[in-house]
Amino acid sequence: VASAIYIFNDIADKRYDRLHPVKRNRPIASGKVSVSTGMWLGILLSLAGVIGAYLLHFSVFIILILYIFSNALYSIKLKHIPILDVFTIASGFILRLLSGIYVLGITPTAWVVLCTFFLALFLGFAKRRTELFKSEERVVVQQRPVLTRYSIPFLDSLVNDAGLLTIVNYAMFTTLSGKNSSLIITVPIVYFAITHYKQMIVMHCKGEEPEKMILSDWKLLLSIVIWLITFLLIFYLDLELFNNVV
Numbered sequence: 001v002a003s004a005i006y007i008f009n010d011i012a013d014k015r016y017d018r019l020h021p022v023k024r025n026r027p028i029a030s031g032k033v034s035v036s037t038g039m040w041l042g043i044l045l046s047l048a049g050v051i052g053a054y055l056l057h058f059s060v061f062i063i064l065i066l067y068i069f070s071n072a073l074y075s076i077k078l079k080h081i082p083i084l085d086v087f088t089i090a091s092g093f094i095l096r097l098l099s100g101i102y103v104l105g106i107t108p109t110a111w112v113v114l115c116t117f118f119l120a121l122f123l124g125f126a127k128r129r130t131e132l133f134k135s136e137e138r139v140v141v142q143q144r145p146v147l148t149r150y151s152i153p154f155l156d157s158l159v160n161d162a163g164l165l166t167i168v169n170y171a172m173f174t175t176l177s178g179k180n181s182s183l184i185i186t187v188p189i190v191y192f193a194i195t196h197y198k199q200m201i202v203m204h205c206k207g208e209e210p211e212k213m214i215l216s217d218w219k220l221l222l223s224i225v226i227w228l229i230t231f232l233l234i235f236y237l238d239l240e241l242f243n244n245v246v
Helices: 002-012 035-056 058-076 084-102 110-134 137-143 145-149 152-176 181-203 210-216 218-237
Strands: none
Touching: 002 035, 002 058, 035 058, 058 084, 084 110, 110 145, 110 152, 110 181, 110 210, 152 181, 181 218, 210 218
16 A cells, blocks of 8 residues: 555656656656556555455554545645645654554554654654755755745754654653663664764755665664664563663
8 A cells, every 4th residue: 555655646746756856767757657557556556455454454454544545635735734744754654553563463552653753753854854955946846845835944953853752752662661671771872873864964965765875874774783683682581781660
């Protein structure tokens, strides 16, 4: 379903994507794949996803309907409203997270949801900042009209707020979620990763494609690997490094 949403968005934004130096090479924008072919593929993927979700778990089915509805609103209206555009994208990540958790029959903690939400906001606002910084005034309106309703100082404040809340909520997750409180030693790793990402978008104007940046930056990759190893060792070996009693 996520893939179908991307296809529908590419169809809706094809005239904007053709103005972008990178996005103009996308299949729909470049004409390598016709609109009708993309539309049929999107419909088939949507149907397969919705039917599969219904057969797997009713909660996942409901989440998927909400996901489709929120993305439809985004394409029609919300992508033109500042702040709400990134909020909708972040909400989509939350719905993906919940569908993956509920299908396993697990109840997520509120802290995991909050951490994911603020991290998605952080990446989203960082992406908007880079896009605005790189855009020339004469093509901003054509390329992504909502950028004209942002400013670099305003986006800097949004990035700072979202990054700080990501770190704070993760720190609270490690201490208040009922998990092993020794997980608190992973907080500095998360802090480093967030601040390094901020450095890269502010000092080097990166962040327009978060997935590529994360996969190509060795410091971010190393942070993720160290965090994952540390988290798993503490969690599965039940290492008690601190007293849980206040």
